[in-house]
Amino acid sequence: MDTPKGAALIEILSRHRDALLTEWLDQHLSIALRRGLTTEAEMREQFRSFLNVFTDALQRSDILDANRPEWEPVRAFLAEMSAHRARQGYTPVETATFVFSLKQPLYVRLRTELDDDPAALSEVSWNVNLLLDSLGLFTTEVFQRSRESIIARQQEELLELSTPVVQLWEGILALPLIGTLDSARTQVVMESLLQKIVETGAGIAIIDITGVPTVDTLVAQHLLKTVAAARLMGADCIISGIRPQIAQTIVHLGVDLTNVTTKSTLADAFTVALQRTGSSVLTPSATA
């Protein structure tokens, strides 16, 4: 039974190609154009290529199953389109509609062609329906996956952006921490701090936690690890920017910070750091 329905489909597809294209485009274009994301020409080109790949796959495979290797080119085409749309900011529904909107024009053709044979009509319709559904679902899946990879990449970028190590003075580094400290971030923070210590030969590092919203035992442990690692490299750490609430939490949690110099503001920490390095800042009026 497989051969006839595949052949019928190919015939319909190739005979009514242009009409199908136009109708399909009409259905789909309204959505895409409204959001100003694409042009009609681009859209038409996309549909045409999809129809080409689709017909090719039909000719090679008699079985309408999108999971078979013969359908690989179709899946690849859809995957690329879907990923592209995810980047452009389409919604999942709009992306899936690309495939689903082929249904109506195709069914109209099928009905006119196979009008005299209801059994064949329902058979073909059912198979086409299954095929297009699985292709549509595949599009959505790829779309979702591309979105996830975009999110993952953004997270990574955010991680790098949020851990700058700056040199305040000869031999003094500052590490302003913003946001929650988790294990992954601590690792990045630690690495960039130690690397900077090697590069600049700094003897003092000020870790400013003004931007850290909460300090729990885990965050405190991460801070202490960073301090310990810096000390192993021969640099002293000062922790600054400890807000009153955080001071309370630290004591309530029983975190031992006695081995670390702590200051309430970055300015205080900087003053201490200057003293330790033997430098001082004088205002002009004082020198005069």
Place this chain on the structure above:
Amino acid sequence: MERIPILRMGNCLIVAIQVDMHDRLAIALQDDLTERIVKDKAKGVLIDISALDVVDSFIGRMISNTAAMATVLDAETVVVGMQPSVAITLVELGLTLSGVSTALNVEKGMALLQQRRR
């Protein structure tokens, strides 16, 4: 057997570990160093580990113990030139070398020793 050289400079001893540390070498170093400290009446020991880019918990403990032994023999010990990756590993292993002074490089380590002994 392979040995790590110990150099004397004034009343300081300098140990530069330039090869991959393995367990037997570390134990031999401990023997040699303690003996030299007593023999040379050294007041300071500088251990340069800048060429070491892999440590395990045993080597970490050996460094820590060697430094502690030197301190018991009344010699200030400074560990210098630790690589960032080594520092991170030691911290993750829970070895923070708490009794040991550290410095970024040999120059700063020497300065630290001079300053301490004054």
